[in-house]
Amino acid sequence: MVMAMIGLDWGSSSLRAMRLGAGGEVLELRQSAAGASTLHGRAEEFAAALDALIPDWHEGSAPILACGMVGSQHGWREVPYADGPADAGALMRLSLAVDWRGRPVRLLPGLRCSGAAGAPDLMRGEETQVLGALQLEPTLAAQSCLVLPGTHSKWAQVQDGCVAGFATQMTGELFAVLRQHSVLGRLMPAEADPSPEAFEQGVAAARDHGEAGLPNQLFGVRSLGLAARIVPEGLADYLSGLLIGHELRAGLAWREARGLNAAPLRLIGEPALCERYAHALALFGEPGSQALSNTAPAGLWRLANQGGL
Amino acid sequence: MVMAMIGLDWGSSSLRAMRLGAGGEVLELRQSAAGASTLHGRAEEFAAALDALIPDWHEGSAPILACGMVGSQHGWREVPYADGPADAGALMRLSLAVDWRGRPVRLLPGLRCSGAAGAPDLMRGEETQVLGALQLEPTLAAQSCLVLPGTHSKWAQVQDGCVAGFATQMTGELFAVLRQHSVLGRLMPAEADPSPEAFEQGVAAARDHGEAGLPNQLFGVRSLGLAARIVPEGLADYLSGLLIGHELRAGLAWREARGLNAAPLRLIGEPALCERYAHALALFGEPGSQALSNTAPAGLWRLANQGGL
Numbered sequence: 245m246v247m248a249m250i251g252l253d254w255g256s257s258s259l260r261a262m263r264l265g266a267g268g269e270v271l272e273l274r275q276s277a278a279g280a281s282t283l284h285g286r287a288e289e290f291a292a293a294l295d296a297l298i299p300d301w302h303e304g305s306a307p308i309l310a311c312g313m314v315g316s317q318h319g320w321r322e323v324p325y326a327d328g329p330a331d332a333g334a335l336m337r338l339s340l341a342v343d344w345r346g347r348p349v350r351l352l353p354g355l356r357c358s359g360a361a362g363a364p365d366l367m368r369g370e371e372t373q374v375l376g377a378l379q380l381e382p383t384l385a386a387q388s389c390l391v392l393p394g395t396h397s398k399w400a401q402v403q404d405g406c407v408a409g410f411a412t413q414m415t416g417e418l419f420a421v422l423r424q425h426s427v428l429g430r431l432m433p434a435e436a437d438p439s440p441e442a443f444e445q446g447v448a449a450a451r452d453h454g455e456a457g458l459p460n461q462l463f464g465v466r467s468l469g470l471a472a473r474i475v476p477e478g479l480a481d482y483l484s485g486l487l488i489g490h491e492l493r494a495g496l497a498w499r500e501a502r503g504l505n506a507a508p509l510r511l512i513g514e515p516a517l518c519e520r521y522a523h524a525l526a527l528f529g530e531p532g533s534q535a536l537s538n539t540a541p542a543g544l545w546r547l548a549n550q551g552g553l
Numbered sequence: 554m555v556m557a558m559i560g561l562d563w564g565s566s567s568l569r570a571m572r573l574g575a576g577g578e579v580l581e582l583r584q585s586a587a588g589a590s591t592l593h594g595r596a597e598e599f600a601a602a603l604d605a606l607i608p609d610w611h612e613g614s615a616p617i618l619a620c621g622m623v624g625s626q627h628g629w630r631e632v633p634y635a636d637g638p639a640d641a642g643a644l645m646r647l648s649l650a651v652d653w654r655g656r657p658v659r660l661l662p663g664l665r666c667s668g669a670a671g672a673p674d675l676m677r678g679e680e681t682q683v684l685g686a687l688q689l690e691p692t693l694a695a696q697s698c699l700v701l702p703g704t705h706s707k708w709a710q711v712q713d714g715c716v717a718g719f720a721t722q723m724t725g726e727l728f729a730v731l732r733q734h735s736v737l738g739r740l741m742p743a744e745a746d747p748s749p750e751a752f753e754q755g756v757a758a759a760r761d762h763g764e765a766g767l768p769n770q771l772f773g774v775r776s777l778g779l780a781a782r783i784v785p786e787g788l789a790d791y792l793s794g795l796l797i798g799h800e801l802r803a804g805l806a807w808r809e810a811r812g813l814n815a816a817p818l819r820l821i822g823e824p825a826l827c828e829r830y831a832h833a834l835a836l837f838g839e840p841g842s843q844a845l846s847n848t849a850p851a852g853l854w855r856l857a858n859q860g861g862l
Contacts, residue, residue, distance in 0.1 A: 317779075356780075360765030361758035363773030364780045396772060411765065412772040417735055425730045426723075449670035456669035456720065457803025458767045459796070463705060463721040464672030470626075471665075471673045487768070494766025 249553070250301060251544035252294075252310035252349070254319075255369055256281040260540070261298050263306075268379070268545035274298060280313035280320075290320040291344050307553045308349045309544050312369035315340075315351040325356035325366065329406035332375055336551025350553060357409045365412050369540075370398045373512055374407050376543030377536050381510070389504040391495065392512045393488075393521050395420070399495045401502050411498050413491045419484055428462065431469040432479045440523075442478030446485020447492075447524045454493045461486055488524045496528060511535040558862070559610060560853035561603075561619035561658070563628075564678055565590040569849070570607050572615075577688070577854035583607060589622035589629075599629040600653050616862045617658045618853050621678035624649075624660040634665035634675065638715035641684055645860025659862060666718045674721050678849075679707045682821055683716050685852030686845050690819070698813040700804065701821045702797075702830050704729075708804045710811050720807050722800045728793055737771065740778040741788045749832075751787030755794020756801075756833045763802045770795055797833045805837060820844040 253260040257279035263271040278293035294302075315323035326338045338353040354368030370392050378385040385405045392398040395416035401408045423429045449461055465483050468474045474482050499505060509525075511518040511533055518535035525533045547553070562569040566588035572580040587602035603611075624632035635647045644664070650657040663677030679701050687694040694714045701707040704725035710717045732738045758770055774792050777783045783791050808814060818834075820827040820842055827844035834842045856862070 359773060359776070360770055361762040361773065363758070363770070364776045364782070365772070366776045366779065411769055412776075413766065413768040414735075414771045415768050418768055418771075421730045421734045425734045426726055449672070453670040455803070455806060457722060457799060459722040459724050459727055459800060460720055460803055461669055461672070462723045462727075463674070464668060464670065467668070467673045467675045467721075470675065473673070490766060491768060494764070494769055497764060 249306050249545065249548050250298075250308040251541055251548075252308065252314065253312055253369070253372070253540040253544070254310050254314035255279055255312040259293060259297060261294075261301070262541050262544075263301065264541060264545050268542055268549075270541050280316065280318065283320075285318040287320055287342065290314065290342070294344050294349075302345060302347065307548060308344070308347065309339075309352065309548050309553055310349055311352045311372035311540065311544060311547075315353060316368055319351070320349075321351060323351045323353040325368075326353045328355050328357040328410070329403065329408040330355055330371070331404075331406045332547045332550035333552070334406075335371060336547055336553060339551075352547065355407055355410075359411060365410060367398055367400075367410060367412070370400070370410075371407050372543035372547065373539045374400050374402065374543070375546045376539030376541065377510060377512055378402065378405065379542040379546040380536060380539060384508060384510065387504070387507045389499050389502075389507050389509045390512055391509065391521065393517050394513060397491055397495075399498055401504060409502065411495070413494065415487050415491045419487050422462065422483065423480060428465045428479070428483060431466065431476050433476050436477035436480065439475075439478035439481040442474055442481040443485040443520070443523070444527060445474070446482040446487075447489040447527045448485075450486050450489025450493060451528055454490055458486075458490050461490075484520075485524065488521065489527075492524055492528050496530075509533055512539055513537065558615050558854065558857050559607075559617040560850055560857075561617065561623065562621055562678070562681070562849040562853070563619050563623035564588055564621040568602060568606060570603075570610070571850050571853075572610065573850060573854050577851055577858075579850050589625065589627065592629075594627040596629055596651065599623065599651070603653050603658075611654060611656065616857060617653070617656065618648075618661065618857050618862060619658055620661045620681035620849065620853060620856075624662060625677055628660070629658075630660060632660045632662040634677075635662045637664050637666040637719070638712065638717040639664055639680070640713075640715040641856045641859035642861070643715075644680060645856055645862060648860075661856065664716055664719075668720060674719060676707055676709075676719060676721070679709070679719075680716050681852035681856065682848045683709050683711065683852070684855045685848030685850065686819060686821055687711065687714065688851040688855040689845060689848060693817060693819065696813070696816045698808050698811075698816050698818045699821055700818065700830065702826050703822060706800055706804075708807055710813060718811065720804070722803065724796050724800045728796050731771065731792065732789060737774045737788070737792060740775065740785050742785055745786035745789065748784075748787035748790040751783055751790040752794040752829070752832070753836060754783070755791040755796075756798040756836045757794075759795050759798025759802060760837055763799055767795075767799050770799075793829075794833065797830060798836075801833055801837050805839075818842055821848055822846065
């Protein structure tokens with residue numbers, strides 16, 4: 245069955261709605277700031293967010309499928325996590341419907357796997373981006389390592405069309421809180437031109453001396469600034485490089501432990517951020533990493549079509 | 554020369570003034586909230602802080618010696634860092650005097666050494682606490698590993714009476730910013746009874762799975778909370794254990810790299826915090842770590858007496 249559909253990529257801080265054609269092509273895309281975290285967990289507010297963004301899409305019968313925090317504890321309705329490995333069918337079987345003025349909206353579950361020290365690891369929304377990458381580049385489905393940089397970066401293992409496992413790295417959030425709320429931010433000007441040199445210096449410090457520990461190397465952001473070894477305008481990029489470098493140290497070790505060194509690696513996300521990670525990967529001896537952006541529409545389409553919506 | 558003196562332990566957030574007898578004993582101690590960071594780098598405000606706290610100590614001729622952030626860039630007067638290794642004499646030679654209504658106050662320099670990735674490492678005030686430990690327990694002077702837990706923990710190597718090298722770990726500050734400003738704090742109640750079990754669980758996670766990387770394991774604070782594997786009341790202690798565990802991983806590797814495994818290790822600081830670190834060290838196979846508290850007076854006295862004030 246190949247169908248036209250409405251996809252909702254509904255994260256914490258934004259809602260993106262898309263009409264997809266029978267071939268998965270994006271016919272129309274609309275975006276609003278009505279992220280799940282702004283809607284107080286009230287069903288009525290979620291329905292109203294759709295009324296506001298896509299009132300003219302309410303008529304008709306195309307299926308509606310939503311991924312992301314809309315299915316979390318404080319979302320429209322909580323959809324319990326699926327346990328990985330999971331493919332499109334497994335995820336769809338656990339999706340749950342809510343009602344938008346008489347039309348069903350299917351909310352996808354998040355995905356849970358076993359992480360370090362037996363702690364569970366979690367994603368909600370990224371599983372759809374991963375499946376979208378398989379849709380856009382089918383050779384990735386057999387085996388691949390997909391890296392989704394961001395506030396909570398995800399390193400995902402794909403095996404036989406399933407998300408077989410993943411590891412989260414809080415890189416983006418660490419950068420934000422350290423810059424805004426720690427002593428490290430005090431030496432940084434509010435705005436500065438990018439400094440690729442300082443970024444490279446941070447990545448190299450993590451690569452070559454990361455065994456000193458991140459909490460030790462973070463203090464170097466301050467000491468290098470106080471010693472005028474890095475200009476104030478470069479300190480944020482140094483910090484960014486240091487954090488991304490530590491993510492790559494751990495992520496590449498994770499990849500090796502999962503036997504994925506020979507599998508293709510792809511970055512998924514905003515092109516500028518992926519470019520930053522590709523730059524850092526090159527400094528780790530992995531040049532030429534390719535990136536995919538905006539894979540959520542293809543993921544929603546794959547889920548709807550392979551998962552039998 | 555053995556002298557009576559006035560010592561000032563003048564950090565960012567507090568000022569502690571003490572009259573010391575000829576044997577180094579603390580005759581009187583007073584404390585105020587006039588930390589260096591509250592005084593806007595204005596000499597007049599520093600002098601006024603002494604006027605307010607110890608007006609009756611102004612008369613007389615006992616030397617006055619101050620350590621800590623009072624000698625920083627935004628202190629009473631900037632005293633450039635001494636380069637380690639440094640002993641009491643080397644530090645005193647670089648001290649600089651300021652004037653308190655006609656009486657000289659000697660400000661000690663901070664200490665700088667070479668850290669990971671060639672980044673300088675810095676301390677200002679802790680060198681005095683380290684020297685105080687040598688004063689209180691002279692056998693530590695030949696060779697020892699001294700650990701000063703805190704906002705910016707310091708691991709110091711003592712060799713032949715000198716601070717020979719050190720490494721900073723931003724453990725305490727990471728805990729504070731992550732608890733107050735990151736997604737990890739959202740699941741934590743404002744107040745909770747201590748949970749030694751959760752603390753131990755965090756230390757063990759760092760000890761046994763730290764190679765996953767701190768930014769990965771930090772996300773576990775959230776996922777373990779969401780999965781109800783740790784109760785909300787335990788999450789702050791789990792985070793604390795995780796961060797201290799990562800400090801110990803890096804610090805014990807640093808100790809080994811500096812050839813200090815056979816040297817005595819001492820914790821220096823607040824007894825409750827030292828107890829927490831001793832508990833974590835025991836989980837790393839190092840039971841029975843001893844602690845010293847309030848070593849700054851002895852350090853100031855050693856500096857004044859060995860350094861020829």
